[in-house]
Amino acid sequence: MTATHHRSTDGPLTYRRAGVDISAANALVGRLRALAAATHGQQVRPYGDAYAGLYALEAPPGALLAATCDGVGTKLLLGQLLHRYRGLGQDLVAMNVNDLLPCGARPLFFLDYLAAGRLDGEALGELVAGMAAACRTISCALLGGETAEMPGVYGGDGLDMAGFAVGFTTEERLPRRQAMAPGDLVLGLRSTGVHANGLSLARRAVERAGLALADTPPGLAEPLGQALLTPTALYVNDVLSAFERCDGGSLLRAAAHVTGGGLLGRARGLLSDGQRLRIVLDPAAWPRPPIFDVLQSAGQIAESEMARTFNMGLGFLLVATPAGAERLLAMPDTPWLGVGKVIAGAPGVDLGYTRSDERS
Amino acid sequence: MTATHHRSTDGPLTYRRAGVDISAANALVGRLRALAAATHGQQVRPYGDAYAGLYALEAPPGALLAATCDGVGTKLLLGQLLHRYRGLGQDLVAMNVNDLLPCGARPLFFLDYLAAGRLDGEALGELVAGMAAACRTISCALLGGETAEMPGVYGGDGLDMAGFAVGFTTEERLPRRQAMAPGDLVLGLRSTGVHANGLSLARRAVERAGLALADTPPGLAEPLGQALLTPTALYVNDVLSAFERCDGGSLLRAAAHVTGGGLLGRARGLLSDGQRLRIVLDPAAWPRPPIFDVLQSAGQIAESEMARTFNMGLGFLLVATPAGAERLLAMPDTPWLGVGKVIAGAPGVDLGYTRSDERS
Numbered sequence: 001m002t003a004t005h006h007r008s009t010d011g012p013l014t015y016r017r018a019g020v021d022i023s024a025a026n027a028l029v030g031r032l033r034a035l036a037a038a039t040h041g042q043q044v045r046p047y048g049d050a051y052a053g054l055y056a057l058e059a060p061p062g063a064l065l066a067a068t069c070d071g072v073g074t075k076l077l078l079g080q081l082l083h084r085y086r087g088l089g090q091d092l093v094a095m096n097v098n099d100l101l102p103c104g105a106r107p108l109f110f111l112d113y114l115a116a117g118r119l120d121g122e123a124l125g126e127l128v129a130g131m132a133a134a135c136r137t138i139s140c141a142l143l144g145g146e147t148a149e150m151p152g153v154y155g156g157d158g159l160d161m162a163g164f165a166v167g168f169t170t171e172e173r174l175p176r177r178q179a180m181a182p183g184d185l186v187l188g189l190r191s192t193g194v195h196a197n198g199l200s201l202a203r204r205a206v207e208r209a210g211l212a213l214a215d216t217p218p219g220l221a222e223p224l225g226q227a228l229l230t231p232t233a234l235y236v237n238d239v240l241s242a243f244e245r246c247d248g249g250s251l252l253r254a255a256a257h258v259t260g261g262g263l264l265g266r267a268r269g270l271l272s273d274g275q276r277l278r279i280v281l282d283p284a285a286w287p288r289p290p291i292f293d294v295l296q297s298a299g300q301i302a303e304s305e306m307a308r309t310f311n312m313g314l315g316f317l318l319v320a321t322p323a324g325a326e327r328l329l330a331m332p333d334t335p336w337l338g339v340g341k342v343i344a345g346a347p348g349v350d351l352g353y354t355r356s357d358e359r360s
Numbered sequence: 361m362t363a364t365h366h367r368s369t370d371g372p373l374t375y376r377r378a379g380v381d382i383s384a385a386n387a388l389v390g391r392l393r394a395l396a397a398a399t400h401g402q403q404v405r406p407y408g409d410a411y412a413g414l415y416a417l418e419a420p421p422g423a424l425l426a427a428t429c430d431g432v433g434t435k436l437l438l439g440q441l442l443h444r445y446r447g448l449g450q451d452l453v454a455m456n457v458n459d460l461l462p463c464g465a466r467p468l469f470f471l472d473y474l475a476a477g478r479l480d481g482e483a484l485g486e487l488v489a490g491m492a493a494a495c496r497t498i499s500c501a502l503l504g505g506e507t508a509e510m511p512g513v514y515g516g517d518g519l520d521m522a523g524f525a526v527g528f529t530t531e532e533r534l535p536r537r538q539a540m541a542p543g544d545l546v547l548g549l550r551s552t553g554v555h556a557n558g559l560s561l562a563r564r565a566v567e568r569a570g571l572a573l574a575d576t577p578p579g580l581a582e583p584l585g586q587a588l589l590t591p592t593a594l595y596v597n598d599v600l601s602a603f604e605r606c607d608g609g610s611l612l613r614a615a616a617h618v619t620g621g622g623l624l625g626r627a628r629g630l631l632s633d634g635q636r637l638r639i640v641l642d643p644a645a646w647p648r649p650p651i652f653d654v655l656q657s658a659g660q661i662a663e664s665e666m667a668r669t670f671n672m673g674l675g676f677l678l679v680a681t682p683a684g685a686e687r688l689l690a691m692p693d694t695p696w697l698g699v700g701k702v703i704a705g706a707p708g709v710d711l712g713y714t715r716s717d718e719r720s
């Protein structure tokens with residue numbers, strides 16, 4: 001716990017006078033810890049005045065730990081502007097745990113780093129409550145975190161956060177990318193909107209068009225700010241079910257969390273180097289969330305630029321063998337959509353008239 | 361990889377025009393990745409366009425994963441002021457991996473989050489080079505990280521970083537705190553200076569006394585700024601050796617990384633709730649680094665306030681049975697110092713004339 005808060009003073013210096021109010025910070029940290037404790041299953045091991053969170057593990061041979069680190073980028077600024085923090089807590093968890101899924105890893109635990117110019121108990125409480133709720137949804141322990149008050153680093157209202165997640169997988173569960181072949185199918189899970197990527201472009205487009213975040217532009221069912229802040233979907237349960245349904249991943253060939261690089265970039269990343277394979281996506285196969293039309297029109301953004309920046313409505317992609325795809329699409333109330341296929345050809349992606357190999 | 365950089369523009373918006381120069385950011389990230397790759401042992405598993413770092417594990421029953429998250433607080437500001445970044449990389453690793461040691465955990469891997477107003481390749485390169493060197497010293501993989509350029513969050517030269525470490529331990533290795541008894545001995549490892557705690561108080565004291573960071577006050581062998589920036593010691597190898605020498609920890613009773621709360625607070629934390637035990641430390645038993653005299657005199661800081669803020673020369677504490685202590689002190693070239701003992705009495709710490717139970 002690092003906590004600093006500068007004030008001017010005379011007389012002998014104490015740590016409190018130098019700006020560090022340990023008892024106020026401790027009270028806040030106590031509240032945040034209680035939120036985290038509600039996410040602890042029996043694998044989280046209490047141990048005295050622990051310096052580290054402890055998580056019990058029973059690992060078979062071939063066990064692999066998967067670890068990710070990510071923030072939410074400038075989506076944070078939008079949340080601050082609108083004083084909406086709880087959803088950002090889910091964004092932070094989702095951006096990390098969704099990145100564990102392409103290798104079939106089940107999230108074990110999550111830790112957060114919160115740093116601010118001053119500790120705003122209400123905002124931080126909302127953030128951690130959002131993280132804890134997201135962690136409970138996916139049976140992941142919020143194992144620890146660091147709350148740092150650093151006015152010299154962050155301005156008065158400055159705030160940043162980072163997340164770290166660790167998951168468990170095995171060699172056997174890793175999708176067999178090298179076995180991908182023409183005829184394999186691409187399945188997708190819908191996104192809830194922009195998630196936490198492309199927000200700089202989105203904000204710039206909105207500013208440029210003179211739109212207000214409180215406006216509800218034609219096509220949107222809610223104000224623009226609220227639409228942009230919709231929390232990133234948690235794909236853990238759906239993707240882990242897909243691994244089970246596909247014999248522990250043996251019928252899967254590749255997977256992607258659609259983040260930086262957008263749908264086009266991440267679809268391209270499904271292909272391994274040296275494979276003469278091409279991904280063909282059918283844009284009519286999934287609904288395009290209206291927020292993307294609003295942003296495209298506001299910023300006069302080219303379709304190809306949209307697809308290289310935003311998820312365009314698909315937040316997670318899976319390449320499965322025909323047998324695997326059949327099983328997933330036959331699941332009752334399946335969330336999976338058949339969105340494309342793998343063909344022989346020059347490495348790249350076709351997305352309607354937008355092609356990834358247009359990029360120089 | 362989140363990377364944003366705002367510029368004004370006309371014409372159709374592209375992500376680059378909205379401020380995101382992906383190729384420049386990718387070049388930097390490539391350099392940082394090469395530094396990290398030099399720390400990868402055979403347990404780090406390459407896997408395609410990986411979203412998560414993968415670390416192979418062979419775990420016995422009773423296995424526990426330990427995880428920490430920490431930053432370096434306002435030591436960062438001092439490093440920026442003096443354009444010295446490499447040592448801060450070691451600080452970040454040390455603040456995290458040293459926190460794994462009280463439960464006997466061997467660090468497996470480390471991840472970093474670097475966020476800045478603009479990506480200064482030289483500074484970030486130095487930071488990650490410092491992290492990579494520290495990781496190599498302790499055989500820990502620098503498994504991944506996130507580099508975020510967020511000018512809306514951080515000012516032009518604004519910068520923050522957070523670290524995250526995961527270690528491996530077992531139920532059997534956890535020091536048996538409940539078995540601590542009068543006659544047990546307290547051993548310590550020397551610190552290299554203030555490490556990364558109390559820097560806000562230190563900076564305030566220096567300002568107040570009108571000292572310049574380039575000055576070399578009496579008693580110091582180097583300029584003040586350099587002394588304050590001395591990297592945090594890495595205790596991994598010494599502490600893990602102590603666990604081995606003490607039969608996998610069975611002769612150890614408690615351990616502490618001396619950070620926030622200072623020597624007094626962390627010594628107090630060695631005691632479990634409800635134990636009628638008292639820690640008596642002998643300040644003559646270890647050298648007091650001269651930086652502490654300089655800071656105390658500059659800020660007219662009371663001795664008790666010093667001991668509740670700074671490590672006072674001891675960066676790591678271990679409580680061992682008499683038999684365990686004997687083994688550690690008999691090691692050839694032992695780094696361990698006998699610094700105190702456990703006695704029966706009201707829970708608290710005696711440190712010369714400074715007592716932890718003075719605190720209301």
